[in-house]
Amino acid sequence: QVHLVESGGGVVQPGGSLRLSCAASGFTFSSYGVHWVRQAPGKGLEWVAFIRFDGSNKYYADSVKGRFTISRDNSKNTLYLQMNRLRTEDTAVYYCAKDRARYSGNYLPYWGQGTLVTVSS
């Protein structure tokens, strides 16, 4: 059974940094691309970033480009999101989601339960 468990959320001041982790189990993590998706309070889903199965290519939403870095450690079955220069508008629940494909987005059959990031002074 596929499991994705996010961690690392919390409260951080504007301009600060945070690193999120997503521990994967129940499937061959190294064979699939993975996304980060966020949802601000009361708002819709916003895609954040995608990384290919082998980490060779990474894609970012314009809103986080240059501030966030997606990475993965296939030996640890773990996905990461390093978030720097955080802004109040980055406040959201952050989900990791497994894609069906390796190289680019196809569809997202499995999602974690999310971790809340609050950017506030």
Add this chain to the structure above:
Amino acid sequence: QFVLTQPPSVSAAPGQTVTISCSGGRSNIGNNYVSWYRQLPGTAPQLLIYDNNKRTSGIPDRFSGSQSGTSATLGITGLQTGDEADYYCGTWDSSGGRWVFGGGTKLTVL
């Protein structure tokens, strides 16, 4: 604001049929498969439909998807109160390489 356009809300009575539209462009819906997600309050999104019209395991055939040109549609027949949720369409956008979601549609079963 959103690359994919959905109506903010739809409503219908129990037992009726509703459709939710998702409009995009050539670089996204026009060239890539569309998937649909349901989100109940306080929970993670759940995949309903993938590859435009295929149902995920466990999703009843009351749910259907279609795609034509640069638009896609989610259909739900025999509405039940348990269908009340937010629904999102999503697809890959080949222009620059990114995933895109619609703004979401809140379904109310009156």
